Amino acid sequence: MTNQFSINKRYRTCILAACCVPWTEEFAFAEEIFRSQIRHLIGHGISDLYIFGTAGEGYAVTETQFDDIIEVFQDETRGDGVQGMIGVISLSLPTIIERIERAREMGARRFQLSLPSWGVLRDSELDVFFRETCGRFSDCEFLHYNLQRTGRIITGAEYNRLAEQHPNLVATKNSTTDKQRLHTLLTEAPQLQHFITEAGFAEAAMMGECGLLISVANTNIALGRTYFEAGRRRDGATLAETGREASQLIAELLKLVGSDTHMDGAFDKLFCRVNDPQFPLRLLPPYEGANEAVFEQFVELLKKKYPRWNM
Template identity: 25%
Template sequence: MERNISEADWCRGNWGTLLLPINEDDSIDFERLSVEIDVLIDAGVDGIYSNGTAGEFHTQTEDEFYQVSEMLATKCKSRGMRFQIGASHPVPVVTLSRIARTLHLEPAAYQVILPDWVSVGIEEACDFLKRVAESARPVPIVLYNPPHAKRVLEPEAYSTLVKQIPELVSIKVLDGDIDWYERMRPVAAQVAVFVPGHHLASGVNHGVASGAYSNVACINPWAAQRWWQLMQIDMKEALGIEQCIQTFFAGYITPFAAQGFSNPALDKLLAAVGNWADIGTRLRWPYRWVSSIEVERIRKGAHRTLPGWFFETN
């Protein structure tokens, strides 16, 4: 199977993540989740994905995983919205099972992580992704390799994976410095490279990023979409907005990361600040979340540091 880059042209832009609304009894509130999906579709994001890190895939039962996936697929198909299903799991055979169970839902792609208890070598990573690709056919796959993964790959390793696995259409990574971007150019020529949402303009400006599975969309999916569109016509202005986003993060979000709060906790905090859907800041046991008491203070900071259109909904 040869890689056809044009077939993956859809895999770009500003993608919104599902965030799980969690009740006080630790159950998933599927009614609130249903409304959240509707809002993301209304916002006109380029696509929606389920069961990423911020979707707390690592806390779900298999029945819950399927219910989330089925709800997303049903709603997106009815309204012509692209969607990806996160089939990630630390246990590789469970990843395969999640794919087999949802293949009939026909997602645009499956997102997967590498096996995550014992670190894999590059040959093992290739073997794993080849098996995943075989199980997912004809649906392509996306590798999510976040900085907290047991094995964080270097650009040269991504090049190896891309050469051996034509079904791999995108990778989601933490970006780096100028040298990292230069080393990633051969990878970006073959697959869509998705960088953190708050670095998206810089990534596009470097000629490497194709989009973001976006934490900025957690603040406001409408604003994140407008920002992505601005990058296509006025990169100078888009980079200026990125500086505002970085200022906001440094002043109001990064301090919580320094206190040990996880990325899902930070993403839910961003959504609570944006107040575009009733998601809440609560995470599932045993993980800590940022108290809702902090939200109003941070919202005031966001209004001071971010462009006003970050809080418009159309």
């Protein structure tokens, strides 16, 4: 078997974090709160940030909001060593292309892609999608967000084929705990950096070099960093303990929220609110975020049962 700890990855091994977009009561962009969130993450040593994934409501923003928020994001991520990434989600490939073009004009060179989800892409359509994004913008780097909402999960073997065709496909993002899927990602497409969320990171890190995509660990970034470093050392005991706690915490949060909330951003904004009491929980309509009562219960849950996860 290939030694996954000796492969030269196309993207650095690191912690990757989403920046959520705060909205006022009138659903205007709350710029100063957004800037504060970015500075908080960078100040705690997180240098790889992205906007407009599913947690960042990239599926919901208007073209004007997309452009205005990118301008602020680019301004805040110009520091040495900081790598900002722009998520692009749309049912329309031409819209995706236009958004990449406009973001490039503002200086962006890293992008996060999600497959169009109105209809599940066939193999030939998948090739067209990557040709018209990675292939069209050869001076940019691309991470692919591999999520079930699109109706198609890309396999390790498919990633390897796409990576051979597109040298600027550098990373993937996966929210999975499935051991077989993690194994195929790390062994069949080892040149890509695979970012795994907390629940699956412990398993993945013991298989090979991978990045940590933090979500719930935003409530205590220092603990998230400890977890990530344990993965780099292949410290099985620390990985198992922290991964188990993360899975239990996420399960209890889902139970707490119930069926009222079903969008990723609703959960991530709870984590943002733990760090900044001013951070609003609302999502762009028609989607509903968590309410104040749920937030208070979540804070109590952290204090009473998961104090290590409470900053």
